[in-house]
Amino acid sequence: MVADLRNALRLHCSDYEDSGRQWGWKAPRSMYLLPFLAERFPSLRFLHLVRDGRDMAFAKTQGGIRKHGTAILGKDERALRRPLRSAALWSSVNVAVASYGDEHMAERYLRIRFEDLCERPASTTADILRFFRLSGDAEALATAVDLPNSVGRWRSGERSVIDELERLAEPGLVRFGYITSRTAAG
Numbered sequence: 001m002v003a004d005l006r007n008a009l010r011l012h013c014s015d016y017e018d019s020g021r022q023w024g025w026k027a028p029r030s031m032y033l034l035p036f037l038a039e040r041f042p043s044l045r046f047l048h049l050v051r052d053g054r055d056m057a058f059a060k061t062q063g064g065i066r067k068h069g070t071a072i073l074g075k076d077e078r079a080l081r082r083p084l085r086s087a088a089l090w091s092s093v094n095v096a097v098a099s100y101g102d103e104h105m106a107e108r109y110l111r112i113r114f115e116d117l118c119e120r121p122a123s124t125t126a127d128i129l130r131f132f133r134l135s136g137d138a139e140a141l142a143t144a145v146d147l148p149n150s151v152g153r154w155r156s157g158e159r160s161v162i163d164e165l166e167r168l169a170e171p172g173l174v175r176f177g178y179i180t181s182r183t184a185a186g
Helices: 002-019 028-040 053-057 063-072 082-108 114-119 121-131 138-142 159-168 170-175
Strands: 046-050 109-113
Touching: 028 046, 028 063, 028 082, 046 082, 046 114, 053 082, 053 159, 053 170, 063 082, 082 109, 082 159, 082 170, 109 114, 109 121, 114 121, 121 138, 159 170
Parallel strands: 046 109
Antiparallel strands: none
C-alpha cells in the first residue's frame, strides 16, 4: 500500500514537488485511512466535513455500507435494516476520525459541520481558508454554497425508526452537536 501510494503521488504530483506549491484532494473516503495518511505525511492537514448522521442514514446512496460496513460494524449492527445500519457506521467512523484528529493531529485537523457551512458559508469558508493557509475571497467563494433539499430529510422518517437511529448513533450525534445526550435528557 505504501509503494502504491508513492507511485501514485510520483505520477500525479511531479509538477508540485519542484514548485513548492500546495496540493490536496477531496475524497471523503480518505477518512478511513486517516491514521495511515497522517503517519506518512507529517504536514498533512485534514478537513473533516461532518453531516448529520440522521440525514446520512436516509440518503439514497449507501456506498459506505456496501464498501466498509462488513469491516467496521459488528455482527448485530450488520443485521440491522438499512437506515439503522447506516447510522451505526456513520457514528463509528466519524467518532473515530474525530478522536484521531483531536488526539494526534491538533492544529492539522479541522472539523466543520456541513450544516454550518450551508448556514454560514462566508465565515465557514474563511475558517477553511485560514486552516489551509490559503488566500482567497471567502465571501466570493461562499456564493457557491447552497443548502440542499436533503438537509433535514430524516424528519420525514418514522418516529420509531428515528428514535432507534438516534440511540445507535448517539455517540456521534452528541459529539458533533446534533442532539444532546439521550440519557441526560431522560
